[in-house]
Amino acid sequence: MFFLPALILFQGEIGPTLQAGSSAEFYRLCYSVEQKLEQGDFAAAEKAARMLPRLMVSYSWDDSKVPEVRRAEFRTARDQALSAWTRSNIGIEFKEERNADIKFSFVDELPPNADSSVPAGAVHFYSESPEEPRVEAVIALKRGLARDETELLDVHQEVAYTVASYFGIHRNPLAGPFAFRSEEPVRFQSSGVAFEFMLARRNVEIGDTLRKAVVEKRRLTPTRPELRIEPSEVALEQAVQGDKVTFSIQVSNVGNAPLLLRVRPDCGCLAGNVPSSIAPGGSGIIEGSIDTTEFVGALRKRFFVYSNDPDGALKQVPITLNVKPLFRLLSRDGNAITIPKGKSKTVQVFLSLAPDANMKVLNAKVEGRPAALAWDVWMGDAADPEMGEPEKTRRGYQFRLTFDDQGPPGRSSTMLVIETDNPKHPTLRYPISSQLGIVAIPEEVYFGEIQRMARRARLTLSQPGTPFRITKVESNNPRMTATAGSERSDEHRLTVELDGNMDYGQFNASLTIFTDDPDMPRVVVPVRAVVR
Amino acid sequence: MRVLPLAAAAFLTATAFWRPSSSDVTVIVTSTLEGNLTPCGCTKPMSGGIKRRATVVRRLSTSGPSVTLDSGGWIKSSGRQDEMKVEALAETLRQSRVNAALWGLSESRLGSSIAATASRLSEGRLVTTSVIADPEAGLNRWIVADPFLVGGIALDPTRAAESLAGKPVTTTQALSDLKQAAAELDLVPALLIEGGREQAAELARLEPSLSLVVYRLQGTPPETLDLVGNTALVSAGDLGRKVVALTYNDGKFKSVRVIDLGPDVADDEEVSRTHSRYLARVSEAGLLDRLPRGNSAGYVGSQTCGSCHGEALDAWKATRHSNALVTLEHEGHDKDPDCVGCHVTGLDDESGFRSREKTPLFSSVGCESCHGPGGDHVKEPAKFKLRANGAQSCLPCHTSTTSPGFDFETYWARVIHK
Numbered sequence: 002m003f004f005l006p007a008l009i010l011f012q013g014e015i016g017p018t019l020q021a022g023s024s025a026e027f028y029r030l031c032y033s034v035e036q037k038l039e040q041g042d043f044a045a046a047e048k049a050a051r052m053l054p055r056l057m058v059s060y061s062w063d064d065s066k067v068p069e070v071r072r073a074e075f076r077t078a079r080d081q082a083l084s085a086w087t088r089s090n091i092g093i094e095f096k097e098e099r100n101a102d103i104k105f106s107f108v109d110e111l112p113p114n115a116d117s118s119v120p121a122g123a124v125h126f127y128s129e130s131p132e133e134p135r136v137e138a139v140i141a142l143k144r145g146l147a148r149d150e151t152e153l154l155d156v157h158q159e160v161a162y163t164v165a166s167y168f169g170i171h172r173n174p175l176a177g178p179f180a181f182r183s184e185e186p187v188r189f190q191s192s193g194v195a196f197e198f199m200l201a202r203r204n205v206e207i208g209d210t211l212r213k214a215v216v217e218k219r220r221l222t223p224t225r226p227e228l229r230i231e232p233s234e235v236a237l238e239q240a241v242q243g244d245k246v247t248f249s250i251q252v253s254n255v256g257n258a259p260l261l262l263r264v265r266p267d268c269g270c271l272a273g274n275v276p277s278s279i280a281p282g283g284s285g286i287i288e289g290s291i292d293t294t295e296f297v298g299a300l301r302k303r304f305f306v307y308s309n310d311p312d313g314a315l316k317q318v319p320i321t322l323n324v325k326p327l328f329r330l331l332s333r334d335g336n337a338i339t340i341p342k343g344k345s346k347t348v349q350v351f352l353s354l355a356p357d358a359n360m361k362v363l364n365a366k367v368e369g370r371p372a373a374l375a376w377d378v379w380m381g382d383a384a385d386p387e388m389g390e391p392e393k394t395r396r397g398y399q400f401r402l403t404f405d406d407q408g409p410p411g412r413s414s415t416m417l418v419i420e421t422d423n424p425k426h427p428t429l430r431y432p433i434s435s436q437l438g439i440v441a442i443p444e445e446v447y448f449g450e451i452q453r454m455a456r457r458a459r460l461t462l463s464q465p466g467t468p469f470r471i472t473k474v475e476s477n478n479p480r481m482t483a484t485a486g487s488e489r490s491d492e493h494r495l496t497v498e499l500d501g502n503m504d505y506g507q508f509n510a511s512l513t514i515f516t517d518d519p520d521m522p523r524v525v526v527p528v529r530a531v532v533r
Numbered sequence: 534m535r536v537l538p539l540a541a542a543a544f545l546t547a548t549a550f551w552r553p554s555s556s557d558v559t560v561i562v563t564s565t566l567e568g569n570l571t572p573c574g575c576t577k578p579m580s581g582g583i584k585r586r587a588t589v590v591r592r593l594s595t596s597g598p599s600v601t602l603d604s605g606g607w608i609k610s611s612g613r614q615d616e617m618k619v620e621a622l623a624e625t626l627r628q629s630r631v632n633a634a635l636w637g638l639s640e641s642r643l644g645s646s647i648a649a650t651a652s653r654l655s656e657g658r659l660v661t662t663s664v665i666a667d668p669e670a671g672l673n674r675w676i677v678a679d680p681f682l683v684g685g686i687a688l689d690p691t692r693a694a695e696s697l698a699g700k701p702v703t704t705t706q707a708l709s710d711l712k713q714a715a716a717e718l719d720l721v722p723a724l725l726i727e728g729g730r731e732q733a734a735e736l737a738r739l740e741p742s743l744s745l746v747v748y749r750l751q752g753t754p755p756e757t758l759d760l761v762g763n764t765a766l767v768s769a770g771d772l773g774r775k776v777v778a779l780t781y782n783d784g785k786f787k788s789v790r791v792i793d794l795g796p797d798v799a800d801d802e803e804v805s806r807t808h809s810r811y812l813a814r815v816s817e818a819g820l821l822d823r824l825p826r827g828n829s830a831g832y833v834g835s836q837t838c839g840s841c842h843g844e845a846l847d848a849w850k851a852t853r854h855s856n857a858l859v860t861l862e863h864e865g866h867d868k869d870p871d872c873v874g875c876h877v878t879g880l881d882d883e884s885g886f887r888s889r890e891k892t893p894l895f896s897s898v899g900c901e902s903c904h905g906p907g908g909d910h911v912k913e914p915a916k917f918k919l920r921a922n923g924a925q926s927c928l929p930c931h932t933s934t935t936s937p938g939f940d941f942e943t944y945w946a947r948v949i950h951k
């Protein structure tokens with residue numbers, strides 16, 4: 002907490018209002034200047050005001066601890082980060098000099114921050130004394146739990162971040178902005194966002210305002226906004242899929258300066274309108290909504306609330322909700338079926354609707370492997386294992402797909418396509434994989450990345466309900482063999498073996514399995530590995 | 534005056550660098566994937582993916598004693614591509630030295646042969662306490678991950694057992710079996726479950742000796758320790774976007790940390806190779822050709838539309854829709870059925886997209902992706918009007934996962950035409 006009681010009586014002109022997303026360090030510096038002005042200590046105020054950010058930024062670069070071979074490329078990475086800031090078109094210029102606003106130096110390793118177990122990638126010192134740099138960044142040459150070498154992207158990130166902190170921008174938890182940083186190595190180059198450039202510009206203007214107040218010897222009263230969020234976590238009642246659930250979060254300003262706010266959701270399903278500013282002592286409402294169309298089950302999403310409260314520049318508000326499905330597609334037969342030889346197979350699919358569901362089926366069709374389709378309104382008992390629901394009475398529609406044993410053998414796909422009048426769910430799809438004849442499972446024997454040693458895998462050949470015999474197995478690679486029993490069965494388990502003398506690199510081979518089934522006299526199974 | 538953050542003060546005084554306390558065990562929990570091995574990459578930056586996840590797991594697990602638990606929930610359906618995903622993911626368990634992964638109902642549906650393949654590729658890291666499976670399937674009822682004995686509870690043991698040709702075990706019995714086995718081995722029982730927090734809390738109340746229950750949740754995992762009695766309830770969220778790390782010491786969980794797998798996290802080399810092999814297998818298996826397709830009035834291609842709607846065609850050419858397949862080609866997902874449908878025209882129809890070579894006219898998100906097939910309309914324009922559009926045309930592809938931050942009004946303004 003800072004040092005001001007809430008709602009003091011103003012003695013004079015109040016200081017400038019900081020923007021949402023400004024850092025606590027920047028607030029402290031502004032406060033320090035304003036406090037000195039209020040006390041009439043203009044010489045001290047002038048000294049402190051020298052540390053406020055300007056568009057002309059000086060920096061010093063001490064890379065004496067950096068191995069000599071890396072110094073040039075580190076400087077290049079630094080220059081790229083500074084150039085990225087310069088390209089913001091707000092008039093920033095950089096110059097290298099000895100007694101600078103920003104000092105960069107390096108150290109071999111750093112301990113973790115107090116709230117982390119990961120060794121720090123850099124530490125930052127903030128000074129209010131003109132004899133010292135405003136920001137000093139000490140960058141570790143080894144970073145993260147594995148103590149990796151600091152690479153060029155890390156240097157880029159640390160430099161870009163340090164400049165952001167010089168301009169009084171609060172650290173951002175999400176990658177992309179310059180104000181993001183990580184203790185672990187990064188592999189993504191921050192490119193900055195418009196909001197940061199706007200904020201940097203605004204904070205320089207605040208610096209100018211305070212410097213002018215010093216010159217004019219105006220007495221300013223230091224102020225600060227203070228954000229309160231109620232509730233700090235939103236637990237919503239149960240909703241039905243497709244509902245747009247609305248909720249309110251009260252935001253109050255118990256400080257004595259205007260509170261500025263920005264809200265960003267962590268999901269496209271979440272939206273929120275927030276008052277952009279709240280007067281001292283006032284309050285406002287974040288009108289939030291969550292669109293549940295894409296979700297079923299327990300949900301937890303977040304709002305990021307950025308403000309100019311120096312103690313709460315970024316707060317997170319979790320939103321929790323349990324979403325009941327609007328509809329479920331259920332089948333006792335599952336998604337994978339077998340079509341017996343000489344017979345047909347019927348699959349029942351139920352469209353179970355929530356009570357009061359606004360959904361009528363307009364049409365249904367089958368795509369892929371053909372099946373005769375009949376559908377009707379339905380009420381009956383069905384379980385929903387994925388929702389953890391036992392068999393119970395449900396209502397909706399039933400679809401009967403009848404597959405005959407015609408068509409190519411093997412596995413193929415069918416899609417039941419259901420057209421509805423629900424604008425959010427106009428088309429529902431239920432996939433069915435059907436097996437006809439003898440099928441190898443898995444279709445390909447995959448060993449993955451292996452060392453040069455003997456390996457064994459299992460392969461199943463099945464034709465449920467129709468026994469057959471394996472008469473011969475041929476391998477097209479001398480390093481591979483396969484064995485199978487000779488009994489008559491509707492399921493055979495084969496053992497595939499690699500002898501350990503395979504060549505290094507890709508191992509692509511195949512097995513040809515001969516059967517006594519006249520419809521499928523042979524089945525070819527690819528075998529794949531990478532030998533390293 | 535110098536303002537020193539705590540870390541800086543520590544930096545100034547540290548004589549020896551930090552190492553984890555010798556008795557701390559880091560428990561690493563990875564989230565469900567629901568078939569998303571990597572973020573789709575259509576927009577950037579996106580979080581998640583097995584390549585980044587492996588980097589974080591490797592880092593956390595090599596910094597001291599650790600146990601890594603995978604929540605399962607790898608797939609959402611049970612087709613050939615799902616089998617390939619399972620094989621790739623099983624391989625990554627071995628590569629990342631994960632101790633145990635839940636083999637739940639969704640994975641069980643692939644059958645015992647695929648379970649056996651996954652078990653072989655993971656080198657025995659799959660667990661289900663809910664099923665006594667065929668021993669050849671290679672599934673464990675529990676796995677020793679010192680100091681824990683890790684079990685797994687499937688949503689519907691009966692159906693899971695049916696798929697695995699095994700014997701179902703009720704949840705109460707599974708819990709009792711796990712507790713007894715843990716006592717015999719002098720270990721602490723921990724559970725991975727397919728259910729949500731409610732079920733996790735119920736299990737914790739039913740069996741207070743459980744140290745940890747890892748449950749399923751959509752969205753962002755809680756950042757604070759959630760205890761029921763002494764049992765920690767933990768979720769790492771969904772879609773492979775986070776990793777959760779807990780500190781366990783002296784029989785208790787002390788802290789929890791949620792790690793975002795953002796673009797700042799490097800890809801793990803070994804798992805990247807596995808993912809590349811997965812994409813190559815998907816491509817070579819020709820899964821696009823095996824997709825079920827319907828018979829519509831026929832797609833005609835945007836050039837045909839442009840012969841009457843020239844201005845609209847010009848407007849479309851200036852949009853990213855006209856180049857949508859290129860994005861996938863850059864990411865290596867241009868033969869991936871999970872992705873291609875939203876980057877071409879008419880993938881679900883006999884007359885639509887097959888490949889860039891065979892059907893160049895449909896190798897983009899063309900007019901008919903939103904307006905529907907134009908076969909009838911070009912024959913009799915007055916009789917067969919194509920549908921007018923609204924947000925419904927966009928939302929099947931621009932979901933909160935594939936298109937985070939999508940706002941219909943903003944994006945519509947970019948593609949608007951007459």
